[in-house]
Amino acid sequence: MLVIDSLQKRYPNSDVALKGVSLELRAGEVVGLIGPSGAGKSTLIRCVNRLVTPTAGRIALDGVDLAHVSGRGLRRARRQIGMIFQEYALVERLTVMENLLSGRLGYTGFWKSWARRFDGNDIARAFELLDRVGLAGMENKRADALSGGQRQRVGIARALMQQPRLLLVDEPTASLDPKTSRQVMRLIMELCAERGLAAIVNIHDVVLATQYLPRIVGLKSGEIVYDGPASGMDAVVLTRIYGDEDWSAITRNMQTNAAQDGALEDEVVESPLQQERASGTAALLALDSGHLSAGNTKPLMAAQVVTP
Template sequence: MLQIDSLTKRYSNSDVALKGVSLNLRAGEVVGLIGPSGAGKSTLIRCVNRLVTPTSGRIALDGQDLALVSGSALRRVRRQIGMIFQEYALVERLTVMENLLSGRLGYVGFWRSWARRFDAQDIARAFELLARVGLAGMENKRADALSGGQRQRVGIARALMQQPRLLLVDEPTASLDPKTSRQIMRLIMELCAERGLAAIVNIHDVVLATQYLPRIVGLQAGQIVYDGPAAELDAGALTRIYGDEDWTAITRKHSDQMQQAGTDGARAAAYPEPEVMP
């Protein structure tokens, strides 16, 4: 579905953010992107949706090279790519519903959006998404009246309004408390599974990443130094990604989580919940 080949990004000040990055994503596959600050994680995501223009390399979505498109062709491609931002990127003075419907800008155009002329089908889809992300009944609240977790849920629903095939998620839990972070990660994974969406999730919390994301890609100084299952992200891999450190606490916590997941799965199989008749 998504093929990134030898992607390089050099900024005008001669800083090289990406050095020949190659990465493939299958339809429906969700990948966690980890690494220290300045490793190139956000640049990689922004190159994929062309918020940043790569210096060289190829980014192909279903065979179409995104590095070569511009103008109306780029706008059409971006309809297939939903973006979820760290700082939510909501219009504070607008309502939840108005922010949600802005996800249809790529389809209805600026003037129809400005005049609040949306199709009944789009409005119905917005109500469905609000209910799905746990915000039913909040459509008329202003964005600036929401908590951080609620704002992120609006951002997720807005991205899904595009009906994308690929989600790019940039630090979705950076501003959230631990409980809300887990809820948001669980919601993202459930929505991707329900809709068959592929996703790249840039995340700084290694424990959270290994708990929810099956495949981990580690960046260091603009290069991929780890690409594999979350279960195999050991102290050696973490050292390659982040540098020398005592990773005992993180690897132990990850191991405990894997064991607990196995215990919970076995318990659920042995003692299934009784079926509730309608």
């Protein structure tokens, strides 16, 4: 579904950041992008969502060449792409719900967005996603009142609001503690599997990458020097990507994680609605319809769980 072919990027007055990168992702395939600082990982991700214009090459998303679209075509193509950021990129003074609904801005007209008039279906989808990421009941909390892990869950839910086909994930765990990092990685993997989403995950933590991401792409100085299974990451490959180092501690950790395979599972965050579903009770999410009216930042109607 994503074909990157001979992609090059030269920044003005700078070295070449990408030197003919080629990469293919199937629908639902998740790839970990690793490499030393300055290798070109962010540039690659930014070329795909066209925050950066490539110098040469092709980026085809479901057949549409992202490297050469502009205007309306680019806006339409970007709707297929969800972004998740290291620093979450939430609007701090807005509520969780308002942050989620901002993920629909690609579809909602400017004046409707400005007046905070959102579609009832969008509000229903936001509630469903909040429930799925373990944040049910938190829709009226301000973003600046959340923990880092909760913020990242909002960031993930927001990225899914526009029902993308591809996720671009930029250092999703860099600001999180080890346990929360694992929960966030697991959540991203689960969501991709459930929804058939392809994803490129730019990540510095090699051990975390090989624990959760089945395929690893290693970039060095703007070139792919490894593209293969996580299980193939050994000291030789690490040296090829990062240069000489004593990799024994890292490879030991990777082997330990592979051997434990699932034994590290920590508790799943279950919302009341998920618990309700798990207990077999048919639940219907009933929304009091309505919208956020102009200038009104009053809490949205809470979702009600109605058992028939």
